[in-house]
Amino acid sequence: MEIQVVAGGIQSAEDDLIVINLFEGVEMPEGATGAVDQAMSGAIRELIADGDFQGKRGEIAVLYPRGAIPASRVAVVGLGPQEQFTLESVRHAAAAAARKARDLGVKSFSSIVHGGGAGGYALEGAAQAVVEGTVLGLYRYQELKNKPPDRPDPERFTLVQFDESALPAVEKGAELGEIVAEAACLARDLINRPANYATPSDLAELAMEIASEFDTMRCQVLSEEDADELGMGSFLGVAQGSEEPAVFIVMEHNPGREDLDTVVLVGKGITFDSGGISLKPAEKMDRMRGDMGGAAAVLATMLVVGQLEIPLHVVGLMPATENLPSGHAYKPGDVITAMNGKTIEVINTDAEGRLVLADALAYAARFEPKAVVDLATLTGACVIALGRGMAAGAFYSDEGLLARLQAASQATGERIWPMPLYDEYLANLESMTADLANSGDRMGGVGTSAMFLKQFAEGYPWAHLDVAGMTFEERSPSPKLPAYLQKGGTGFGVRLLVQFLRDWAATD
Ligand code: BES
Numbered sequence: 073m074e075i076q077v078v079a080g081g082i083q084s085a086e087d088d089l090i091v092i093n094l095f096e097g098v099e100m101p102e103g104a105t106g107a108v109d110q111a112m113s114g115a116i117r118e119l120i121a122d123g124d125f126q127g128k129r130g131e132i133a134v135l136y137p138r139g140a141i142p143a144s145r146v147a148v149v150g151l152g153p154q155e156q157f158t159l160e161s162v163r164h165a166a167a168a169a170a171r172k173a174r175d176l177g178v179k180s181f182s183s184i185v186h187g188g189g190a191g192g193y194a195l196e197g198a199a200q201a202v203v204e205g206t207v208l209g210l211y212r213y214q215e216l217k218n219k220p221p222d223r224p225d226p227e228r229f230t231l232v233q234f235d236e237s238a239l240p241a242v243e244k245g246a247e248l249g250e251i252v253a254e255a256a257c258l259a260r261d262l263i264n265r266p267a268n269y270a271t272p273s274d275l276a277e278l279a280m281e282i283a284s285e286f287d288t289m290r291c292q293v294l295s296e297e298d299a300d301e302l303g304m305g306s307f308l309g310v311a312q313g314s315e316e317p318a319v320f321i322v323m324e325h326n327p328g329r330e331d332l333d334t335v336v337l338v339g340k341g342i343t344f345d346s347g348g349i350s351l352k353p354a355e356k357m358d359r360m361r362g363d364m365g366g367a368a369a370v371l372a373t374m375l376v377v378g379q380l381e382i383p384l385h386v387v388g389l390m391p392a393t394e395n396l397p398s399g400h401a402y403k404p405g406d407v408i409t410a411m412n413g414k415t416i417e418v419i420n421t422d423a424e425g426r427l428v429l430a431d432a433l434a435y436a437a438r439f440e441p442k443a444v445v446d447l448a449t450l451t452g453a454c455v456i457a458l459g460r461g462m463a464a465g466a467f468y469s470d471e472g473l474l475a476r477l478q479a480a481s482q483a484t485g486e487r488i489w490p491m492p493l494y495d496e497y498l499a500n501l502e503s504m505t506a507d508l509a510n511s512g513d514r515m516g517g518v519g520t521s522a523m524f525l526k527q528f529a530e531g532y533p534w535a536h537l538d539v540a541g542m543t544f545e546e547r548s549p550s551p552k553l554p555a556y557l558q559k560g561g562t563g564f565g566v567r568l569l570v571q572f573l574r575d576w577a578a579t580d
């Protein structure tokens with residue numbers, strides 16, 4: 073879909089559909105919506121007065137102007153209550169409108185910049201949110217279906233901005249929104265893609281391809297042999313049960329630029345988590361193809377980092393492997409040695425995420441980073457604690473780093489919630505045979521997992537986001553679900569990380 077920005081009044085747009093908005097409870101439309109209402113001799117006022125439209129978030133009414141304006145259809149989309157309005161309302165409304173456009177078989181549609189007028193948001197951010205909602209709302213995973221979808225995507229989407237002097241801000245926001253949302257869709261694809269189509273080698277190939285697009289970026293794919301030489305016994309322990317070669321992917325933007333701050337992003341890349349010898353139950357095990365959601369977010373973020381030429385030294389680390397049972401697999405009771413020399417007793421082979429991250433976090437130290445942020449679908453316990461789709465659990469060794477992530481979370485609507493890292497969690501990880509066990513008591517399992525990671529995240533400010541409940545959406549579309557989400561991979565973390573890095577680059 074082509075996305076463009078033009079100046080003018082939306083009532084003059086010659087499209088199959090134009091999109092305008094209303095806050096909940098408004099009876100007398102103003103601005104662009106008012107202009108369309110007037111051109112249509114009060115049709116929108118009548119819609120409201122008759123009680124057919126309340127303006128709830130994502131609510132949509134379609135009107136037929138029958139020649140009163142050039143467009144053949146008008147969609148009025150609800151923004152919800154004005155006092156609860158945020159950019160999240162904008163994404164929701166834009167996504168609902170885009171889906172309606174597709175359902176109607178529309179080829180081209182235009183929209184005003186929701187929130188740019190009465191919403192009081194800066195136009196750039198509002199335009200970004202409209203495009204994000206539109207692109208994310210239209211996302212669907214089609215690559216392995218032979219039959220094309222019943223309704224093709226619209227071919228063109230136009231953002232219409234009345235005030236010509238504000239055009240540059242809208243253009244900038246729209247461009248940013250498209251880049252970031254397309255990257256989130258890439259992460260969604262990687263999560264939805266079956267494990268036999270998204271192997272560690274496939275991820276490595278994609279990382280190489282992305283890096284080759286930018287002069288500023290390089291990518292190194294460490295083989296199992298390389299990892300062995302580095303002493304990554306923890307990562308390799310997980311990998312040894314699978315016939316698929318494991319890879320440790322290192323992407324670097326602006327390598328060697330000592331004048332720039334270094335930020336390392338780490339993503340858990342288990343391309344399929346069967347649990348290993350500590351086998352998971354069969355039900356919904358297919359979902360575990362999404363156990364590389366952290367790596368998907370980091371990979372997609374690196375793409376944006378390259379596109380936006382973010383002035384930071386950004387490193388993306390993605391330890392990627394399957395976790396499978398076999399005659400070669402690591403077993404409960406085995407002791408493995410991580411890159412920092414610590415020995416680990418494998419109590420449960422299904423606690424594999426922390427094992428691959430242990431080596432990645434130890435490896436991160438060699439970059440002497442100002443911050444390391446890891447994203448991992450690490451524990452079911454985090455989902456129990458916070459709920460599905462509610463927030464990522466945020467553990468941290470540095471308050472300032474948490475604050476930066478919280479600011480990015482606010483701006484993007486990708487929620488994180490701070491969690492405690494009590495020293496006492498370490499008692500759960502006592503081992504009879506090694507320095508550390510890889511799992512302990514079920515109670516407080518999310519804190520224990522983070523405390524395990526902390527043993528390897530030494531020498532730099534660190535934050536860990538447990539995204540187990542955030543990367544895969546289980547609900548089908550409903551008014552309660554933001555319209556920019558659908559069943560399957562969410563791409564959670566991409567928008568958050570990009571915002572975090574952009575803010576960092578802007579302030580330091
Ligand atoms: N990948 C899972 C965690 C997970 C669960 C992700 C649900 C997404 C949705 C992880 O590797 C795992 O199996 N964790 C175990 C840890 C336990 C064995 C200590 C868990 O949460 O049960």
Ligand code: MN
Binds near residue numbers: 347421422423424425
């Ligand atoms: Mn597991």
Ligand code: ZN
Binds near residue numbers: 345363422424425449
């Ligand atoms: Zn896992």
